Amino acid sequence: MTLIDRLTDADDETSKEVAISEIAAGLFLNTQGLATRAQLKTILGLDSTDDPQLDEIATFLGTLTTNEQLIFSLRVFFAGVLWETGRISLAQFKTTIGIT
Numbered sequence: 001m002t003l004i005d006r007l008t009d010a011d012d013e014t015s016k017e018v019a020i021s022e023i024a025a026g027l028f029l030n031t032q033g034l035a036t037r038a039q040l041k042t043i044l045g046l047d048s049t050d051d052p053q054l055d056e057i058a059t060f061l062g063t064l065t066t067n068e069q070l071i072f073s074l075r076v077f078f079a080g081v082l083w084e085t086g087r088i089s090l091a092q093f094k095t096t097i098g099i100t
Helices: 020-031 037-044 048-062 066-084 090-097
Strands: none
Touching (some): 020 037, 037 048, 048 066
């Protein structure tokens, strides 16, 4: 299962999936230089199956200014909230954050 497909509601205590707020927080820390990729993977419990999408995100973030990276982190969070609450589809969420 891919990283995006493992996102879930943080209120589900039985789930071992990754909540959107955790992904957004991890991206923010990473873009601010406060967590490395390896630390991000450890914090979020990610593994090598998540590498293709992490690579896609890292490549995209590398093209952005620091301010744009912050905005992207917020976009992930806010679009994720809309997706988790059923206001937009998973496809719309992926499109909004630019992940295929």
